[in-house]
Amino acid sequence: MKNESFISGMVTDIKCLGKITFLTVSHGAETFNIVATHDQAVGYNKLKNLKNNDYITINTNQQNGEIYTKEIVGVEKNNKGTIPESSNAKNYAILLNQIRSYFFDNNFFEVRLPSIHPGNNKGDIFEIDFFGKKARLSSSNALYSTVMAANMGKVYSIQRCYRAEPSKTSKHLSEFDMLEVSFLGQCFEDLICELSNFISDVFNRVNKLIPDQIKALPFEEIPVVSYADLNCKYGLLNKGLGKHEREIAKNGPTTVIHFPSKISTWSALPIDDNYTYSLNFLAPGVGEVAEGCLRDTRESFLRYKFAKLDLCDQLNWYVDLNPLPNIKILSFGLGIERLAMWLFGITNIRSLNCFYRDKNISETMKYGK
C-alpha cells in the first residue's frame, strides 16, 4: 500500500461501535481497513447513516500498519446500489488476468486479430458494408490465429466474437470473449496436452487467489474419450453431442476427441475418411467450452477446396501466409464466459456482465426507461 494520507473509495463494510468505527474501503482492486474514533476523527458524525456502496474520502494517519482517521473529508451517498453484475465482473477480471499470465509464463505471444472479416457468405453472421465491400463480424479468428502461429510459433488472442443467432438460452450470447490459441507442435496429442495443462493451471491459479469464489469441483486429470466410443454408448449418428454434453461431463471436465468429418470444421486434418483430428472440451453443468483441431495445412487440398467453393478471393491469403505447410499447427478456441460459468458456478451467462448482447442490447432494454 502506498504511503498516502488521502484514501477515497467505496465503503464495502462498516461496523460502528459508538465512539469507534471500523471501515473497509475499496478503490478498484485495493482494499483498506480504517479505524475512526470520535476523539480523533474530525467530522466523525459524517459516518452516521453511512452504508455499503457509499463513497468516502478520508484523510488518514498510518502507524504500525494501522490506518487511523484524521478527518472524514467527504461522503457521497449511493442511493442506487452498484450494478448487480459487478461482483462477477471482478471475478472475471481475475480470470482474464490469470489466463494471460498462463500464456505469458508459457512463452506465447499475444496477437491482435481483425474482427472485420472479408466476405459475408454465411448464415449466422452480422454483415457489414466495409466501404462498399462485403464484410462481416468475426465468428472465429481461428484462421488468423493459425497463420500467426505458423509465423511466430506460439500465439494466443482474447477478442470479441459474434454469432448472429437470436438465441435465448442461458449459455449463448451474440457477442462474447473468445480465446484463440495456436502453436506449432509434433502431433495431435500435443493439443490434448496443452488444453489440459491450460485448464488445470488456470483452475489452480484462480483457486489460489479467490478460493471462496470457485464453485467448480477440484479434479485430478481430465479424461479423454473418443467420439466413436460415445457413439456406441449414446447412438449419436454422426451428429453433435447435443443434449449428451452434460451427461458426458457430469463427473468432471472431459475432452472428447476424433469427431466425424461430417460435423468437423473443414480446417481440421482428416484421420481417415470418417474422422478428423479434432476435440471438444466439456465442463460440468455448462457443456461445450472449447473446440480445437490439428489444422489441415496441405496447400494443394486447400487451394482445390477454395476453388471449388469459389472462395479463392476470400481465403487464398490463408495459404499464402503459411510459410511451413508441412508443419503441424494445433489450435483451440474457448468461450471465456463459459469457462467462467463453470469455475464460478454461474447458471446464466448474462449475469457476468451488465452490458451483454443476446437478441437484445441489455442496457437499452433494461435501463433508461
Place this chain on the structure above:
Amino acid sequence: MKNESFISGMVTDIKCLGKITFLTVSHGAETFNIVATHDQAVGYNKLKNLKNNDYITINTNQQNGEIYTKEIVGVEKNNKGTIPESSNAKNYAILLNQIRSYFFDNNFFEVRLPSIHPGNNKGDIFEIDFFGKKARLSSSNALYSTVMAANMGKVYSIQRCYRAEPSKTSKHLSEFDMLEVSFLGQCFEDLICELSNFISDVFNRVNKLIPDQIKALPFEEIPVVSYADLNCKYGLLNKGLGKHEREIAKNGPTTVIHFPSKISTWSALPIDDNYTYSLNFLAPGVGEVAEGCLRDTRESFLRYKFAKLDLCDQLNWYVDLNPLPNIKILSFGLGIERLAMWLFGITNIRSLNCFYRDKNISETMKYGK
C-alpha cells in the same frame, strides 16, 4: 527452461564452422542456444543449407546449462520467409503485456465492454442490423468505461474500436486497439497525473525488457500546456491542434489541457462557458495518442441534453447506471498502435500488424492473388 529433450522451433541464427554448428532456435517467446557436432549429432548433415526461419526438431542432451544435439529429427524448409510484420508484432505483444501489468499493479480491474452499440445516428460509424434494431460498431467505449468506474472504482479495457473513415494517412486505421481507462478521483489533476504515470511507467517497463527496440527518446517529466496558451502562440481559433501537434510535441511527449467547449466531447465537464476539463496527450513524431476528460455526470444536465437530442432511448442508461452522480470520474482513451509507433519508431501504422483495415482489408488486397 524446461528439462525437455525435444526442442522444436524456428531457426533464428545459425553459424556453421564445419564440424561444429551453433544454432539459435525460437519457439514462441522462448529461445534456445544449441550446439551440434559432427561426431555426436545423428543426422548432422541435415543442417546443411539450413537457413533462418526454417523449422527444426532436435533431440537434445542438456548438461551444465549447455544444450547439445543428440539427433536432428526433422527439418522443414521455409521458402517464403515469415510475415514481415512479425517482428513488430512481437514488440507489440510485449507492450500489451506491460500495459496490463501496469494496471494490475495499480489495482485497476480489466473490464470487457460491448462493441455493438445501440443507435447509428453518426457519420463515421459502421452500421449493423442487430436483429432488426439499428446498431453500430463502437467508435469509443468511453461511456461504458465511465459507468464501470462508477461501480468498480478503477477500470481499464483494451478492445477493438472502429472508425468508418476511408483515410489513407500513416496513422489512421478503421479498426484499432483502444485502451480505455476510468477511475474515481478528486479532481482533474488526478487525470493528468495518472496519464503521466502510466506513460512514464510503461516507457520504463518496455525499455527495461527490450531496450534495443525502443526508439523514443528518454524523457523526465511530461510538460503540461494549456490550449489557451497554444492559442496565443499558433492562433488556433478554437479549432483542433491539427498540423501543430507535431510542433508542440517536437521536444518530447506533451499534455495539452483545457480545450474549448466547441471542440470537446459533450461528456466533458465545463470549466466555464469557454473551456472544459479535457486533455490530449501528444507524442513526438506521431501527434495525438490519447484524449481524456473529467466527465460531466450532472444528472439533470445529461437528461436535459439527451431529451433535446432525442437520444433518451439510446443513452439514458448512462445516467441510470451511475450510482454516484456527484463523484468525479476521470477517463482517458488511448490508441495503442499510436503509442507503439512512438515507442518503437514506426512511421506507418500498417507495419504493426499483417492484418490491418484502412479502407481496404489487407490480407485479401495483398495476398491470395
